[in-house]
Amino acid sequence: MGSKYTKRYSEECKRDAIVLVRSSGRTVTEVARELGVRPESLRNWVRREQADRGEGTAGELTSDERGELKRLRRQNREQRQTIEILKRRPSS
Template identity: 70%
Template sequence: MRRGGRRRGRGRTAQRFRSHERLKFPLILDSVSIRCPGSGGTSIALVDSSGKTVTAVARELGISSESLRGWYRKAKADRGEGTPGELSSAEREEIKRLRRENREQQQTIEILKKATAFFVKENDR
């Protein structure tokens, strides 16, 4: 044991991966799939079907209530039930793609401007 510190080894992280043992629902869930936003549908379905608050379900699953709340908000937006002006996942991905494309085009324009200036100087000699 380190002086003045926690013991190494099975700390909080190890306890998190055993969180599925504390489930009060009659389901067998893999704790890794609960944490993954892509497969967070299981935990989101529990919020919808149980009638409990997001915080209560998150506590029973042993995950962060803020993570579950974020997944739940995104799932509602994807279903079209989100707040007005909230983007769905597909729209967010499209904006991300367009911004990346715009950035690449701006870099290409800068390179072409420099090349044009270089060749103009070469022709003047």
């Protein structure tokens, strides 16, 4: 469950942090501490960026694929709700 105090970082901020991790030779934890970001967040950003470049682990979805999956799940849920509503309607 997410905290109501969760910080939101811009895509530019995330990109800059990822570049710093990749170019500095320092650990994710060190860079996160310097930037005031949670190490878990920065690690996730780096992992997602690797997946988007096709360098993720086997079966890991890219950002586009995750977006498509989310859209399809929402569409599926809406269609199931529509079917349930139509089932409840009295037939003519």
